[in-house]
Amino acid sequence: MIDIVCSPTPFLIGLLSSSLPRLKELPVEEVLVVDLVNNRFLRQMEDEDSILPRKLQAALEHILEQRNELASDKEEETSPLNEVVSEAFVRFFVEIVGHYSLFLIPTEREERTLQREAFRKSVSSKSLRRFLEVFMETQMFGGFIQERELRKQGVRGLFEVRAQEYLETLPSGEQSGVNRFLKGLGKE
Known part of the structure; x- marks a missing residue:
């Protein structure tokens, strides 16, 4: 089981402290190791505090x-x-x-594709745009968007329901980048 920590897929794995020497021998990349008993990091990436926008982290x-x-x-x-x-x-x-759904555009083959740059730029917060720039390159985001691009329109899961509720609560000023993009679609 300990070999799973070498996998490129994100996991949350619990290991006994007796496995720590073996873990240190494995070729692990981008892995955080947390000692839950002593409440401390044993291994960090050193970018944990800079990637996530402070407001979202808080x-x-x-x-x-x-x-x-x-x-x-x-x-x-x-x-x-x-x-x-x-x-x-x-x-x-x-x-x-x-707000991803606002940037899924239908293609000729009855599929949808994410307008990635417009999606990222629609966010007014610079720190969140920087985060999205990194996050959009991850397997997690790629899989998330691929699933939604291939999904039939109208099929909604919990995330889509909550995203729609969230979009409806935003004041119109906070979606200015989104609104400019949507208005521009009608002119093309």
Whole structure:
């Protein structure tokens, strides 16, 4: 099982501390190693604090701290805790890429393709645009978009429902880049 840490696919894996010497021998790249017992990083990438925009990082930390408070309440069941964590990450990704559907353009072959540059530039925050520039090159984002490009229109999962709700709550000024792009489509 320890060999999975060499995989290029993102995983969250728990290992016993007795496996640490073997882990150090493996050719691992881009892996964070966290000692949960002592609450510290054993191996970092050194860019953890600079990649994620500070506001999103603070919001995610806040909701996860709330989850931690729920976990310390002995009377709570595991299910609500899982829901809080899941909802935190859904909301996190909705705020980062929830506007993707506005930039899926139909092609001649009845498929859809993401207008990548317009998608990235539609975000008003410079720090979030920089994050998207990096994030859009990951396998995670590529798989996410590929699935949506190939999906039939009208099919909506939880993420799409939450993304639509999020887009509807934004003031029109916050979507200025998005609106300029959409208005430009009618003129071409």
